Amino acid sequence: MSAGVSVTAIPAQTRGWQRDLIGISVILIAALAGYFLFPNNLALLTRMIAIMLLVLSLDLVTGYCGVATLGHAALFGSGAYAAGIAAAHFGITEPITMIAIGAIGGALAGLISGVVILRGHGLAQLVLSIAIIHLFHEAANKASEYTGGSDGLSGISPDPILGVFEFDLWGRTAYVFGIVLLLLVFILLRILVRSPFGMLCRGIRQDPVRVSAMGASVKLTLIKMYAISGLVAGVGGAFNAVSTQVVGLDSLSFTNSAEALVMLVLGGVGSLYGALIGTIAFIWIEDLVSAANPFHWLTIVGALLIAVVLFAPKGLYGTAATFVERYRRGAK
Amino acid sequence: MTALFEVDHLQKAFGGLNVTRDVSLALGKGDRVALIGPNGAGKTTFVNLVTGHLRPDFGQVLMGGEDISRFNPMRRVRAGLVRSFQVTRLFGEMTPEEHVALAILQRQGKSGRMAGSSQAMPDVMRETYEILETLNLTALGRVPVSEIAYGQQRLLEIALALALRPKVLLLDEPAAGVPHSDTFLIENALAQLPADLAVLMIEHDMDLVFRFAKRVIVLAAGEIIFDGLPVDATNDLRVREAYLGGYANGSAA
Numbered sequence: 001m002s003a004g005v006s007v008t009a010i011p012a013q014t015r016g017w018q019r020d021l022i023g024i025s026v027i028l029i030a031a032l033a034g035y036f037l038f039p040n041n042l043a044l045l046t047r048m049i050a051i052m053l054l055v056l057s058l059d060l061v062t063g064y065c066g067v068a069t070l071g072h073a074a075l076f077g078s079g080a081y082a083a084g085i086a087a088a089h090f091g092i093t094e095p096i097t098m099i100a101i102g103a104i105g106g107a108l109a110g111l112i113s114g115v116v117i118l119r120g121h122g123l124a125q126l127v128l129s130i131a132i133i134h135l136f137h138e139a140a141n142k143a144s145e146y147t148g149g150s151d152g153l154s155g156i157s158p159d160p161i162l163g164v165f166e167f168d169l170w171g172r173t174a175y176v177f178g179i180v181l182l183l184l185v186f187i188l189l190r191i192l193v194r195s196p197f198g199m200l201c202r203g204i205r206q207d208p209v210r211v212s213a214m215g216a217s218v219k220l221t222l223i224k225m226y227a228i229s230g231l232v233a234g235v236g237g238a239f240n241a242v243s244t245q246v247v248g249l250d251s252l253s254f255t256n257s258a259e260a261l262v263m264l265v266l267g268g269v270g271s272l273y274g275a276l277i278g279t280i281a282f283i284w285i286e287d288l289v290s291a292a293n294p295f296h297w298l299t300i301v302g303a304l305l306i307a308v309v310l311f312a313p314k315g316l317y318g319t320a321a322t323f324v325e326r327y328r329r330g331a332k
Numbered sequence: 333m334t335a336l337f338e339v340d341h342l343q344k345a346f347g348g349l350n351v352t353r354d355v356s357l358a359l360g361k362g363d364r365v366a367l368i369g370p371n372g373a374g375k376t377t378f379v380n381l382v383t384g385h386l387r388p389d390f391g392q393v394l395m396g397g398e399d400i401s402r403f404n405p406m407r408r409v410r411a412g413l414v415r416s417f418q419v420t421r422l423f424g425e426m427t428p429e430e431h432v433a434l435a436i437l438q439r440q441g442k443s444g445r446m447a448g449s450s451q452a453m454p455d456v457m458r459e460t461y462e463i464l465e466t467l468n469l470t471a472l473g474r475v476p477v478s479e480i481a482y483g484q485q486r487l488l489e490i491a492l493a494l495a496l497r498p499k500v501l502l503l504d505e506p507a508a509g510v511p512h513s514d515t516f517l518i519e520n521a522l523a524q525l526p527a528d529l530a531v532l533m534i535e536h537d538m539d540l541v542f543r544f545a546k547r548v549i550v551l552a553a554g555e556i557i558f559d560g561l562p563v564d565a566t567n568d569l570r571v572r573e574a575y576l577g578g579y580a581n582g583s584a585a
C-alpha cells in the first residue's frame with residue numbers, strides 16, 4: 001500500500017452523458033410521434049408538457065430531497081398567475097418574457113413555501129403544505145381584481161414567439177414551444193441533479209444528520225432547492241398560461257397538487273424520467289378512461305394507483321430500470 | 333495557553349437520569365486520548381453534547397478559546413470539530429466514492445455547486461481515492477453502500493472524518509462491528525492521521541486502546557473517574573470497581 005495512488009487506479013467516469021443523449025433523443029422522438037400521430041390532440045399533449053414541468057419540479061423536492069408535500073401546485077399556479085397578470089394587466093405579451101416572469105413568480109412562491117414547509121418534519125410538513133396551497137388558492141380567489149377570481153383570468157394574448165411564430169388555432173406553435181422549453185429544463189435539471197449540489201440533496205434525503213455532521217447546512221440547501229423547484233414549476237405554469245391563454249383557480253388547487261404527486265409516484269420518485277413517464281401515463285389514462293366511462297374514471301385511476309404502489313413500488317420507470325439492471329448483471 | 337479543545341462542566345439529564353455529570357476535559361494539538369467506560373456510562377451522549385447533536389443542561393464547549401456552545405452541528409464541524417458515529421450513518425444508495433467526494437467538496441466549500449460533477453474534478457477524485465486506498469476501500473468505490481459489508485461501512489465512516497480534515501476528531505467506537513481481521517485497517521488509518529490533529533477515541537477493545545492512546549479518560553455513570561496514563565488506569569481502584577460493578581450488574585441481569 002503506497003502513499004500516493006496512481007491516477008490509473010481511479011475508475012473511468014461512468015457514461016452518464018451518453019445515457020442522457022439517449023434520453024434526450026427518446027424525448028424528441030416521442031415529441032415528434034405525438035405531433036404526427038395525434039394532430040387533433042395537440043392541446044392535450046401541450047397540457048401534458050405543462051404538467052410535466054410541475055411534476056419534474058415536485059420530483060426535485062420530493063424525489064431528490066425527501067420533502068413530502070401536497071401543496072406543490074402553489075408554485076405552478078403562482079407562475080401561471082404571474083405570467084397571466086403580466087400579460088392581461090401590464091401588457092407584457094412577449095411569450096419568452098412571460099415565461100421568465102412566471103419562473104420568477106414560481107421561484108418566489110417556492111421560497112415562501114419552502115421556508116414554511118421546512119419548519120416541520122414528516123406529518124407536520126404535509127399538513128403545512130396543505131395549508132399553503134389553501135392559502136394561495138384563497139389569496140388568488142380574493143384578489144379577483146387581478147386574478148379574475150373564480151371566473152379565471154382571461155385576456156391573455158401572447159405575441160408571436162421571437163416575433164415570427166404565431167400561436168395558431170391548432171396549437172402547433174404552442175406544442176413546439178413547449179417541447180423546446182421541456183428539453184431545455186430537462187437538460188438543465190440533468191446537470192443539476194448530478195452536480196455536487198444534487199449529490200448533497202440526495203444525501204439529505206437519506207440521512208440529514210450525516211449531512212450536518214459533514215458541515216453542510218441542511219436547511220439552506222433545501223430552501224435553495226425549493227426555489228429552483230419553484231422556478232421549474234413557474235415555467236410550467238407560465239407555459240400553461242401562454243398556451244391556453246387563460247389561468248384558472250384550479251391551477252392553484254389542492255387537487256392539482258395531489259394529482260402531481262400521484263403522477264410522480266406512478267412514474268417513479270427520484271428520477272427525472274420517472275416524472276415524465278408518470279405524467280404521460282396518468283394524463284393518457286385519464287383521457288382514455290374518462291372518455292370511455294366519465295363516471296367511474298376516478299375509481300379506475302384509484303385502482304390503478306393501488307396496483308402500482310403494491311406491485312411496482314418504485315413506479316413504472318423505477319421498476320423497469322430495476323429489471324434492466326438485473327438483466328444486465330445476469331448477463332455478465 | 334488556551335487549549336485547542338475544551339469542555340467545561342458539562343451536564344445532561346434525561347428525565348431523572350444524570351447521564352453527564354460535571355464533565356470537564358481539554359485536548360491539545362496531537363493528543364491521542366481514549367475515552368473508555370462501561371456500557372451506558374454516557375460516552376456517546378458526551379459526544380452528542382459536544383458536537384451539538386444534543387443540547388446540554390449546563391456547561392460550555394470551546395475550540396481554541398472560542399465558545400461554540402451555541403453553534404449548531406454544522407458550524408461546529410466548520411470550526412474543526414468532527415465526529416464519527418457508533419452506529420454507521422451513511423447514504424445507502426450512494427457509493428463510497430460519492431460519500432468521500434461529497435465530504436471533500438463540502439470542506440472546500442464547493443458542495444453548493446450546481447454544475448459539473450465530482451467525477452470531472454481530477455483533484456477531488458485523486459484525494460477521494462487516496463483516502464479510500466488508506467482504508468482498503470478502493471475496490472468498492474463504485475458499489476452502493478447498502479450492498480457492502482458492515483465492517484467496510486465502518487471504515488467508510490472513518491474515511492468521511494478524514495476527508496473533512498478536522499482539528500479535533502471524536503471517534504465513537506470506530507472498531508465496533510469491524511471483523512477482527514480488519515481492525516488493522518483502522519489502526520493503519522489512525523496511524524496515518526496528521527500529527528497535530530487531536531483525537532479522542534471511544535473504544536472497548538483494550539488492546540487497541542493501549543496501542544493507540546497516550547492518555548486514558550474513564551467515564552462511569554456520567555462522571556470522569558480517571559484521567560491519566562493508560563498504565564495507571566488498569567491499577568486504579570475506582571476504575572476497577574466501575575468495570576467490575578458493570579460486569580456484576582451485567583451478569584445479574
Ligand SMILES: Nc1ncnc2c1ncn2[C@@H]1O[C@H](COP(=O)(O)OP(=O)(O)OP(=O)(O)O)[C@@H](O)[C@H]1O
Binds near residue numbers: 351374376
Ligand atoms: N435520547 C436519550 N433519551 C433518554 N435516555 C438516553 C438517551 N440517549 C442515551 N440515553 C441513556 O443515557 C445513558 C448513556 O447512554 P450512552 O449511549 O451515552 O452510553 P455509552 O457510554 O455510549 O454506552 P455504549 O458503550 O453502550 O455505547 C444510557 O442509560 C442511555 O439509555
Ligand SMILES: [Mg+2]
Binds near residue numbers: 375376377418
Ligand atoms: Mg456509545
